[in-house]
Amino acid sequence: MRRAAGERPSPETPEARRGADRTAAGPTAGPGQPGHRWRRHRGFVAGLALVGLFVLASALAPVLAPADPLHVPTGAEAATLLPPGPHHALGTDVLGRDLLSRVLYAGRVSLAVGLGVELFAATLGCLVGLLAGYYGGWLDAVLMRATDVVMAFPSLVLAIGLIAVFEEPGLDKVFLVLGALGWTTIARVIRGEVLTLRGQEYVEAARAVGVPDPVILVRHVLPNCLGPLLVAATIGVGGNMVAEAGLSFLGLGAQPPTISWGAMLAEGQTFLTAAPWVAVFPGGALLLAVLGVNLLGDGLRDLLDPRFRKW
């Protein structure tokens, strides 16, 4: 399939991107110093702020959390499904645990899975993309067909199926599964970049003076792919966070006592009528975090990719 093998037209095609850029930067955005451009991009700034807040809240969770997220109060202090109030800013869950603390700690899990999985997947994707693009030939053919096959599955469906391989679900399995499936986009992006870089004079010069291939790839080719890599990896982080939450929501991800926004939402659904806050807050946190990462990714693409620069 032409579309599957080549550049799959994504919702973020030049058209959509330029459209989004117009909204974000306004029609008057003109030439200026680099820093000026970055500061003027409203989506990027908003994304950066949200992601900064998310990272900060996760890092400081032990300080910010008013209570132990796993502490189940009993006896006189038992407080199940309390609505948000002075003692519990976001209320409590069915076991009386403080929701604010749980939302904060779940953010750490989400951030760790989002970044950790992407680190693994991006490394794999870079390796595949570099090898396929640089060497071409049968290696390229085999690697790209493998990429086609993995991409021929709706991603979360295959992830759900792969969880069945393990005897028990768990966050570690989510990590493995998402990492094993998440490399394809980056592999294609890097391969595309390498195809244009491979013929550049400085690469040929390096080869001519006898620089070994791995050094050429890592020192000369990879650094020139950093922009697109950063964009794809950022969007990947958001995807990983949503996928982890989805799997945990379905009961196929994080298991107690691990706290995950997805797992909290599954609990929340049970008490949707009696205690809607149990579902509202973890989901709201997930939405803000993912929105931030997506805005950051969109902004990075507008700002880093010269093809979509209007000036």
Add this chain to the structure above:
Amino acid sequence: MRVVRPVAQRLLALGPVLFGITLLVFALNAVALGDPARAALGQRADPEVLRQLRHEYALDRPLVVQYATWIGRLLRGDLGRSYRQQRPVTEVVADRLPATVRLALAATLVSVVVGVGAGATAAARPGSGLDHALMGAAVLGISTPVFWLGMMLALVFAVGLDWLPVSGYGGGDLAHLVLPALTLGALHTGTVARMTRGSLLDVVRLDYIQTARAKGLAEGTVLGKHALRNALIPIVTVIGIGLADLLVGAPLTETVFAWPGLGRMLVAAVGERDLPVVMGAVLVFAVVYVVGNLLVDLAYLVIDPRTRAAD
């Protein structure tokens, strides 16, 4: 017939991808940890029954033979027997497929009607407050985790306002379809809206649109008749991409709304480690996805003559 060659090429390219899909689905069983057959039959299963089951599925033979046996059955339309339900997987899938198809069609309708409408409205006055509001809503729609959105819609329209049922299939009652369709369609609605706006704005700048305006045609006719038609190409693309969103969202949406579809069946089967059902469901999802993409490719050939020459 210049269309025949590119069509044949796309059909041929399908072969390796389908082969790869069967390999990956087969691998789900081949690499499964523990002993799913034993787990399914229970610890006290009759060893004789177990041996029979293994023999029937060639589980006691080398992997190549297992794959050949499995693919042979597959080609005859035999997906094996469910470990848990004691009936053919094809029957289980056939039971659940109609509900998923119904939900997916309704969601597509939502996303195309609302998405194209919102995108065209935004494009009519780019930079206006309405444009910003609609595009903001689109980004929000794309970033909102589908299962959380479903719960929030249920909270407002079912629990709060009591306009619609909270969940269930309702024997095909239309009211039961509304919330799941809105939920599943939301993600894609945002994408369609952004794409429609972007591609309309690009087309509007072209010369022939200026000509149409210069002729004194009404703005509605210019946009509706001349611009929209050319903007159709990226819109078809995005509808094709929507298929991925639909298939990925199906397990989540169906779980939230207790919708008796293929997605919820897959999740349940993973929980029970009913591997034949897992494999069958994943395979059906993948084939639907691949065939859907093929249809989009073919639609391209019809709409855009340039794609015919490109090959």
